[in-house]
Amino acid sequence: MHLREATSADAEAVDTDLALLPVGSTEQHGPHAPLGTDSLTAETVADAGADAYDGAVVVAPPIHVGVAEEHRDFSGTLWVSEDTFREYVRETVASLAHHGWDRVVIVNGHGGNVDALRELCGRLSRDGEAYAVSFTWFDAVSDPEMGHGGPVETRLLRQSHPDLVHEDRLDAAAAGAAEGWGEWVSGVNLAYDTAEFSENGVVGDPRESGADRGEKLVDEARAALVELLEAVATRER
Ligand SMILES: [Zn+2]
Numbered sequence: 001m002h003l004r005e006a007t008s009a010d011a012e013a014v015d016t017d018l019a020l021l022p023v024g025s026t027e028q029h030g031p032h033a034p035l036g037t038d039s040l041t042a043e044t045v046a047d048a049g050a051d052a053y054d055g056a057v058v059v060a061p062p063i064h065v066g067v068a069e070e071h072r073d074f075s076g077t078l079w080v081s082e083d084t085f086r087e088y089v090r091e092t093v094a095s096l097a098h099h100g101w102d103r104v105v106i107v108n109g110h111g112g113n114v115d116a117l118r119e120l121c122g123r124l125s126r127d128g129e130a131y132a133v134s135f136t137w138f139d140a141v142s143d144p145e146m147g148h149g150g151p152v153e154t155r156l157l158r159q160s161h162p163d164l165v166h167e168d169r170l171d172a173a174a175a176g177a178a179e180g181w182g183e184w185v186s187g188v189n190l191a192y193d194t195a196e197f198s199e200n201g202v203v204g205d206p207r208e209s210g211a212d213r214g215e216k217l218v219d220e221a222r223a224a225l226v227e228l229l230e231a232v233a234t235r236e237r
Helices: 008-012 037-052 082-098 111-127 151-160 167-175 212-232
Strands: 018-023 103-108 131-136
Touching: 018 037, 018 151, 018 212, 037 103, 037 151, 037 212, 082 103, 103 111, 103 212, 111 131, 131 151, 131 212, 151 212
Parallel strands: 018 103, 103 131
Antiparallel strands: none
């Protein structure tokens, strides 16, 4: 059940304690992919998981602005501080729990949110407010090297939102891309912002993102999320 489309009466009637909360970002993804990539991918995976799960699950509306200051040099990027982000997500989860949906899987689409979400889910769970875990979909699939606006994200978008991928800009995206994330010396990333190591904000070659592989990517992410939902639904608290 998607809260955004359901009525309050529908919400009252649903019999579950499981909820999914998609969390994304609004940030540059190179010249070829939309600013909303991380929200679109998180929603795609959350919807697929909710559809495939054998049981009722409430899907909350997505959070579209996250921890993304590292992309501030590129137009259109929005961000909030980690403190604001954690508080906003915490209160959103607390309101889900208020209605009895207190086993919460956050479906995350943005690398910059990972640390804040892990800490937040630990705090919520230890405090007993809810049992919450954070699932970052690209960490659960077999595709190597996430990059940024690179093959993995572009592959998923080509499957879920093909009209939003500018195929005619893929060569330009690849030409200005960095090969890897960051500027590493002795295990330390010297760069804080993407613009310090990537000319156009892209990491990885999005041309390697054959649309035919997109379906497999969604399948893998969906299966991983369903397995996680089953574990969270039955775990002792
Ligand atoms: Zn992204």
